[in-house]
Amino acid sequence: MTSLLDDLLNGLALGAVYALVALGFVVIFKASGVINFAQGSLLLFGGYLTAVLHDDLGFAGALAVAVLATALLAGALDRLLLQRGEPDPRMAHVQTIVTIGVDIVLLTDLSRRIGGDLLSLGDPWGDSVVTLGSVTVADSRLAAIAVSAVAIAAVFALFRFTPWGLSLRAAAEDTEAAALMGVRLSRVRMLAWCLAGALAALAAVFLAAFPAPGLERTTGQIALKAFPAAILGGMASPPGALAGSLLIGLTEALVAGHQSDLHVLGEGFGDVAPYAVMVLVLLVRPTGLFGAKGAARV
Amino acid sequence: MNTTHSRHRTAAAALAGALALLLAATGCSSKADGKGSSDSADGVRTGPGVTAKTIKLGALTDLTGPYATLGKSIVQAQQMWADETNAKGGICGRKVEIVVKDHGYDVQKAVTAYADIAPDVVALPQVIGSPVVAALLDDIDRDHMLTFPQAWAASLLGKDSVQVIGTTYDIDMISAVDFLTRTKGLKKGDTIGHVYFEGDYGANALEGSTWAAKKAGLKIEGQKIKATDTDLSAQVSALRKAGVKAILISAGPAQTASLVGVAASRGLRVPVVSNAPGFAPQLMKTPAAPALAAMLNIISSAPAVSSDLPGVRAMVASYKKKYPGSPVDSGVLSGYNAAELLGADLKKACASGGLTREDLVKAHRSQKNADTGLGTPQDFSDAGSPASREAYVLRPDAKADGGVVNAEDAHKAPGVDEYLSTRG
Numbered sequence: 180m181t182s183l184l185d186d187l188l189n190g191l192a193l194g195a196v197y198a199l200v201a202l203g204f205v206v207i208f209k210a211s212g213v214i215n216f217a218q219g220s221l222l223l224f225g226g227y228l229t230a231v232l233h234d235d236l237g238f239a240g241a242l243a244v245a246v247l248a249t250a251l252l253a254g255a256l257d258r259l260l261l262q263r264g265e266p267d268p269r270m271a272h273v274q275t276i277v278t279i280g281v282d283i284v285l286l287t288d289l290s291r292r293i294g295g296d297l298l299s300l301g302d303p304w305g306d307s308v309v310t311l312g313s314v315t316v317a318d319s320r321l322a323a324i325a326v327s328a329v330a331i332a333a334v335f336a337l338f339r340f341t342p343w344g345l346s347l348r349a350a351a352e353d354t355e356a357a358a359l360m361g362v363r364l365s366r367v368r369m370l371a372w373c374l375a376g377a378l379a380a381l382a383a384v385f386l387a388a389f390p391a392p393g394l395e396r397t398t399g400q401i402a403l404k405a406f407p408a409a410i411l412g413g414m415a416s417p418p419g420a421l422a423g424s425l426l427i428g429l430t431e432a433l434v435a436g437h438q439s440d441l442h443v444l445g446e447g448f449g450d451v452a453p454y455a456v457m458v459l460v461l462l463v464r465p466t467g468l469f470g471a472k473g474a475a476r477v
Numbered sequence: 478m479n480t481t482h483s484r485h486r487t488a489a490a491a492l493a494g495a496l497a498l499l500l501a502a503t504g505c506s507s508k509a510d511g512k513g514s515s516d517s518a519d520g521v522r523t524g525p526g527v528t529a530k531t532i533k534l535g536a537l538t539d540l541t542g543p544y545a546t547l548g549k550s551i552v553q554a555q556q557m558w559a560d561e562t563n564a565k566g567g568i569c570g571r572k573v574e575i576v577v578k579d580h581g582y583d584v585q586k587a588v589t590a591y592a593d594i595a596p597d598v599v600a601l602p603q604v605i606g607s608p609v610v611a612a613l614l615d616d617i618d619r620d621h622m623l624t625f626p627q628a629w630a631a632s633l634l635g636k637d638s639v640q641v642i643g644t645t646y647d648i649d650m651i652s653a654v655d656f657l658t659r660t661k662g663l664k665k666g667d668t669i670g671h672v673y674f675e676g677d678y679g680a681n682a683l684e685g686s687t688w689a690a691k692k693a694g695l696k697i698e699g700q701k702i703k704a705t706d707t708d709l710s711a712q713v714s715a716l717r718k719a720g721v722k723a724i725l726i727s728a729g730p731a732q733t734a735s736l737v738g739v740a741a742s743r744g745l746r747v748p749v750v751s752n753a754p755g756f757a758p759q760l761m762k763t764p765a766a767p768a769l770a771a772m773l774n775i776i777s778s779a780p781a782v783s784s785d786l787p788g789v790r791a792m793v794a795s796y797k798k799k800y801p802g803s804p805v806d807s808g809v810l811s812g813y814n815a816a817e818l819l820g821a822d823l824k825k826a827c828a829s830g831g832l833t834r835e836d837l838v839k840a841h842r843s844q845k846n847a848d849t850g851l852g853t854p855q856d857f858s859d860a861g862s863p864a865s866r867e868a869y870v871l872r873p874d875a876k877a878d879g880g881v882v883n884a885e886d887a888h889k890a891p892g893v894d895e896y897l898s899t900r901g
Contacts, residue, residue, distance in 0.1 A: 182718040189710045294545035297731055297759050306764040308742045315743045317710075390742075391707040392734030392763045396543055400705045435711030436718070438700060449711075450703060 184314045186436040187429065192320030194428025195327040199382035200405035201412065201420040202334060203375035209351050209415045210371030212271035213261065216278040218379055219399035220285035225249035225380025226300065226387055226394040227289055233301030241301065246380040253376025254369045256281060262365050290396040297393035306389045319388035326385070327421070330378060334417045343370060351415065404431075407457040412469055419469030426460075427453045521569060524833030526599030532571045532823065532832065534559075535578065535598035537590055537613075539605045542582035546757075546804070551603050551627065551812030552577055553800050554792075558816035561795075568820060569827035575602075584612045595620055599834055602819045603627065603812060607677055614639065621834040623822065623841055625815040627808075629753075629778075630677040631684075635861045638838050642815055642855065643778025645863045646678060646752055647685030648893055650725060652868040653750040653776045654689035655890035657723045661748045665694035670716035670724040672700045672709065672736060682727035682752055688896050702728060709735040717745050724749045730757035737772055738765030746772065753777040758806055758880030761873060774884060775871040779852050782810050782879035788850030793878060805878040810851060817849040853887045866893045 200218060207215045215221075225245045232241035260281065261274045304319040338344040346367045349357040358364055379402075386401055387394035408427040412419025434441060434449040441448050460468060516522055517529045526533040536555065538548040552575075559573045567573055576594050580587035587609040595616070600623040604610055607628040617624050617638055624639050631645040644652075650671075657663045671686050673679030683699060690697045698719040700712045709732060716724060717740075724740070724747060726733055733755040740747065749772050756775045760766065780786055782793060782805050792813055793805055826832055826840035841857055848854040855864040870885035 182714055185714045185717075186711065189714060193708070193710075290543065291541050291545070295543055295547060295730075295757065295759070297734065297757075297763055299763060306738050306742055306768075317739075317742065389764055390710045390735050390739045392731045392738065392760070392765060395707070395731050397705050397731075398707070401707065432711045432714075435700075436715045438715060 186432045188314055188316050190429035190432030191425060192316060192323060193432055194425035195324040196385045197405040197408050197428055198327045198421045198424035199330060199378050200402045201409040201424045202331060202417060203378040204409040205415060205417055205420045206371050207375045210347055210368045213274045217282040217285060219402035220282045221249055221253055221376050222379040222383045222402045223289050223399035224252060224285060226383030226398060229300045230298035230394050238301045238303055246377045249380035250373040250377040254373040257372035258369050286399060293396045297395050299393050300384055300387050302384055302388045304388060317389050323385040331417055331421050347371060404453060407453045411457050411460050411467055413467030416469035419467060422468055426456060430456050519570060521827060522831035522833050522836060525596055527832045530571055532568060532573050533598045534575045535594045535601045536575055536603040537578050537580055537587055538603055539582045540579040544582060544605055547808040548605055550806050550808030553803060554796060554809045554812035555602055555816040557796060557799050558813055562820060568823045569832060582606050584608050588612055591616060600819055600837055602815045621838050623837050630681045632677050637860050640857060643865050644868050646682040646727060648863055648866060649752055649776040649868050650682045650685035651689040651893055651896055652890040653725055654686060654693060656750060656870055657748060658693050661723060663722050667722040668696040668698050668719055670698045670721040672702060672712055673727040675701055675703055679727050686725050689892060692892055704729060707731045707735055710739050713739045713743060713745060721747060723747050726755050727752045728755055730755060730760050734760050734763050734765040737768045741768035748772060750774045750776060761875035761880045766875060769873045773873055775881060776868050777871055778865055778868050779807060779810055780869050781871050781881045781883045782807060783877035784883045807879055814849055814851045818847055821847055862897060
């Protein structure tokens, strides 16, 4: 029983961290129809900045600079690289491929800088833990749960209650009509990319904090685990991203915690499990848990 | 009609031209692949990589990828060895030169780099990366290129021209189990957790631990992980549930830090023993440092860089002088040691009258007790057996060079001989 609670709590905490990354995927997808494969290296960029700056600026200062810089970088990527020429939703596929290229360039440079190091981000939680009855959970993970909840609520509110959110939803619904109504598509899009960049830098803190040992060159790859989470959630829905992330986190923790009971399925099933869950969910709900029903009438 | 014809003709001509080029290219490379040997003026048989004046060695290293720190240490240490050797007059009347190629831990780049330098070098005292070595194994074997990889999986044994220096991962884990039962009070019926990487490294380590555990009446609870797993909370939960009395880990430094940090924070304060690649001096700067110092031991076939072996002390002193500011880590020691061993092989080959690759491999395999004074003596006579069966036990110490100090001197764990004989 204790171990089950342990696994559940681990899974929730892990899911909360993935949610921050998945939210980045969702915001970008909703605004531009692009699946941003460079999200992982943006995350690494933000984490790296926090790591090198925290000695001089303190953790909060370094994080603020990193969040801002990553947001600017993501916005600039969209504005200068992806939005060449007339905005055209049919170009989203091409732009998705471009993000793969961007990812390679960013990742190569950051790996070169990080090398074999494990960088500390100077977060305030250290290795302290909270014991709740018989289970323990790291402070950093509790913080992750809180921050994710706030971030997701904020993004949800931004979508729903701000003029920008309205424009974004209008553009997502019908790009052409939105443009005719005077929505400045390129600015709406760029702001969405900035937001995703900021979320990536924030996620880096929790991916590198205890129980992980610090930021290393592969930290960006971990972000890819949020991929099935975003797809599960329907790709365009912030609450969906949260639900998908929690599901993936729980799956991973439960499978890893019961690895020895799952020998029938072969070793290392934990790596496959998130994708297995994703496929199962998509079989039942092809548009994801919270995906919009694609009404295609003939 | 006419135009189609001429187009056909052009195509045919182009094809013929391309074929001719291809033939010429392969013709060139067959000349350069090093089969032919000749006698130089001093009567020593020479082949690729050796002229009357120089001996060229190659290094396929990682200076821009994940193991850049390690790669730099090895390159610098081996260059220092080459400079020292040349200052003493070289080997066989020839200057030693090392050609360094960076592959950034990319197998494809490494294969290209090998093809690039192979015709011009006689041996490779450094190849970083298990996947790189695995990809090059056949080429190295075909070219009789004496190679010292920076990898210790038993699957690399059995090739005449490939030499794993020291013990293999399985032997180290047998030593680890012996260390646990001998000094940490583990007894029959206890369970040991073993967290290991997928792939050759982890599989080989698990083979050793499983054998030793069975021998000692212990049970192994395995947890397979990947290099991208850096939060081992779930693994620690599972190990705690299994009631482990100790944990073995065969992974990277990041995993060791997470495992020990999480285990300590959850009150699972059991001894943890790691393979050598599972530790890096940088770990002592992470929040897990106090837990590491309290719980971790490392099994290594090389002594700590901070050990008081006279050979090691002298080497470290000259390294610090030559490269002030560079960290002195285990790569410095293993790189320098590999170069020393190769130097001994070259001298022996020279004494028997030939410096071709075949001569060098033969000379290498005749070394039954190669002792550089930098660790345990090595027996290279049997390509199918590990070169050494003795391992050191180290423990972390933030203040020492390389972040570790010797906890136990090198010794052979009981059972190692039996294990190797049963494995054949």
